[in-house]
Amino acid sequence: MGIEVSVRNLTKSFGSHQIWRDVSLTLPAGEVSALLGPSGTGKSVFLKSLIGLLRPDEGEIVVDGVDIMRCSARELYEIRTLFGVLFQDGALFGSMNLFDNVAFPLREHTRKPESEISRIVMEKLELVGLVGAEGKLPGEISGGMRKRAGLARALVLEPQIILVDEPDSGLDPVRTTYISQTLIDINTEIDATILIVSHNINLARTVPDNIGMLFRRELVMFGPREVLLSSDEPVIRQFLGGAMIGPIGMSEEKDEAQMAHEQALVDAGHHAGGVEGLVGIAPQMRPTPGLPERRAVARRRERVRRMLPTLPPEARDAIADDLDAARVMAR
Template sequence: MGVEIRVEGLTKSFHGQVVWRDVTLTIPAGEISVMLGPSGTGKSVFLKCLVGLLKPDRGHIYVDGHDIATCGERELYAVRKRFGVLFQDGALFGSMSVYDNVAFPLREHTRLSEREIRSIVMEKIELVGLLGSERKLPSEISGGMRKRAGLARALVLDPEIMLFDEPDSGLDPVRTAYLNQLIVDLNQQTGATFLIVTHDVNTARTVPDNIGLLYHQHLAMFGPREMCLCSEEPVVRQFLNAQRIGPIGMAEEKDADELAAEAASSAELPPLPPIPLQLQPSNGLPRPSQRPPGQWCAEHGVTPPPGSFQSTTPTFPPVTAHQTGGGPS
């Protein structure tokens, strides 16, 4: 099962340049959360701080009583084994086959026999649809397949926390849809805590239980999906609905002249689009943190946009090795 991650007053800078300051949030145990933000706002830096690859300037990151931001190397090493991380490019060892890449954490961190390792590795390889490609080198498979191989490796120690750094970058919409379904299915099967960094607005609107947005050196918002998709806060509304009107410009933040010109034009914001239903596990069972559609809105007296929570998107069948194992992606 997953564990809660509690972040308090986290601040990070490089050479005097602040990335973000005083970030405070709680990532609920066992749920899927998404972290959004314009390019350059420090989303990947945030993930690296969570897993202890970077030390923040100030603040705390509590995982089951352990403060990753301040603990020693021995304690950090033990806590890291509770994480699985899927990096943007898969971060595979180029000289190792897919099989050996996935087996690497088991050989490094356990005393399992090669027979036991093979059973676990092949289970994870099948889970991500790569059966038949296990003996290939990373250079011999496509970018999408390398991502899935990286995902299999991240899952091989059955982590309680999974971090995904832009898993959909470089993927076409169809492969992104299959990957999103796989993430939802894995969350249901493992009960682990998932945090996804992404730029894909459709992913952010349909996959998570919670949404966060980093912008202009701070955390603009973090909370339940429905709260964020109903938000009238300008930067949250603009980003989640892919609108040009708002404080975000081509170079992250619009200057005063741009904002003044926008206000003078009396341009009206388009209405908020309907809130879609959450993507459901392909086996038909409820998500671990399933809530009735519209529950947050009803509890907080918020009227959702017209047409919200209506089934308008098709469901996807389970991802299988036959469907994804050898084709390009």
Template sequence: MEGLTKSFGSQNIWRDVTLTLPAGEVSALLGPSGTGKSVFLKTLIGLLHPEQGSVIIDGTDITKCSAKELYEIRKLFGVLFQDGALFGSMSLYDNIAFPLREHTKKKENEIREIVMEKIDLVGLAGAEDKLPGEISGGMRKRAGLARALVLDPQIILCDEPDSGLDPVRTAYISQLLIDINAQIDATILIVTHNINIARTIPDNIGMLFRKELVMFGPREQLLTSEQPVVKQFLSGDRFGPIGMSEEKDEAVAAAEAAMQAAGISGGGTKDDFSEIIPQVQPNPGMPERKAVARHRARVMEMLHTLPPNAQEAIRRSMEEEDRLRAEAHAHAQETVAVGAGAVAAGGRGGDEWTSAEAPGGDYDANAFDGNEYTGSDAPTQNWSAPQADNAATEPIHTGDYAPPHDGRGR
């Protein structure tokens, strides 16, 4: 996206938004209500047309392409709208099957197999014959996600996937997005207000505020940022630049500053955001996420530009993530060994499982083989790193981390 500006009449929504979503990574877009995050998603798929700027997908600028080209480009997308956007007169099954019937020539038995797999994936087995009006908002949201995934899209846009869901279902949906990224290396953009999702799911985070993109880059950069608007949003505190209306009145800001100085609470969480919570990992048996090495290489390139406290927090988070990945790898190997022993005992003539046959065989057993990742294909443009006068310049040592092997020699 380059120089995007969008307005409705005289009301400017956002202006000059420029960023690149790294291919194959999970990104999140934050911002107060009413800052145009949903409008941004609709602009990315050509439902809304910007006054200025470009949206370039796979080399095609969708703001200038023909309707036929746009129709083809949209096949790359899976979109989960904020309200589900289901057809009210169709059953959940037919809603989820709709993209397959529209864009493929699959037979009905093939469609049924795919649809039922996605229905089971989002926990709606048994509800496929119900109409959208007969189920809860959370169930409609999960049906919308199943429809978004039914074509195994390369790009997945999720507009507040947690709205209408309880915390447990939110955790399952978040884990599902990470697993999908591991399986098909999909590029995912999540619009959310859920700070727990923002801290644990994406590789990259952006924030819209007062009609502009405040920041976009690796999650570690935003989570350790000292920008007042970022810190206030993450903590959920009423004291700061964000008000009930987008532009906080000066008198209100002064009164709140006085209350804060007097020790009165602004109602926000007091969590220590200098500690970066480890990112959610794919479930055991899933492939290693290819995005991990690309993301790590980019963070290491910019690490010396960040303040010392941010550098230390990032180093600690990397060490913890390496430990968790090593544990997951060991668990997967143990599962394979147990499965092989059980089958051998059951009479396979003593034949050993191969890594391809064994339970969990999709898991990359060479993920930590020490192969070096070059990072040559990782996009690095449009990453905004705050400059710090006191940024450390010494070389950064990260211990024995060995990036995952992606199977193509990198």
């Protein structure tokens, strides 16, 4: 099973520009989480901080009981072996074919014989649907195939935590769905802890067990999908609805005068963008037929049931209906 990652009071700045402050959240072990937010809110900075590529100014990042903000270089190296990372562009070596790209971590960090490396590489390439393309260079394949090759490479060391940075970047909606399905299937098979950084609305509503959102240098909310998707928090409703009306603007945030002006336009019949009725608890993506049910789902639903008494009545009703529907589908 995957490992819990706990972040407490994390703050990060570049010079005088503060990226985010006092961010606290826990990625539940073995579940899929997504971190959302408008462009420029520091989502990728947060992901890179989790593996020590960037160092926050303050706070704690506890992985497997070790605070990587205060550990030795050797301890950090050991902690990093627990992670697999899929960067936005796949981060493949252009001069290596896909087989050698995927094999690279095994050759660098293990002493496995080539026969064992070959078995593992082909197993991961099959998992992401790239068997037959192992001899191709990254420049000879599509962006979607490069993403899948990057995911295969992220998996070869059998990580317990998988970080995925903008899996939809540069991909059309169909190929984004294929990547999303692959991540769900991987979680089903190995019960890894997965964090997806994204601003894709459809992915956010259908893939993760838990959702968080960064806005105005703060974490607005983080919790089970049912809680976030039924939230009446304005910035969350605006983001998931893809509408202009709300706190998010072209330059990230709006003042009250601009928000009042836009609301007046809507009241006068001006279309505000987005999709009417989009916000709600959409059905979650399920594993590919033939695979077992994801263990993460039962763990999350039990946590949601314990939270119900603390939620607003509208949220309780929406979540109760969703849990009932899920129970019927599972029969």
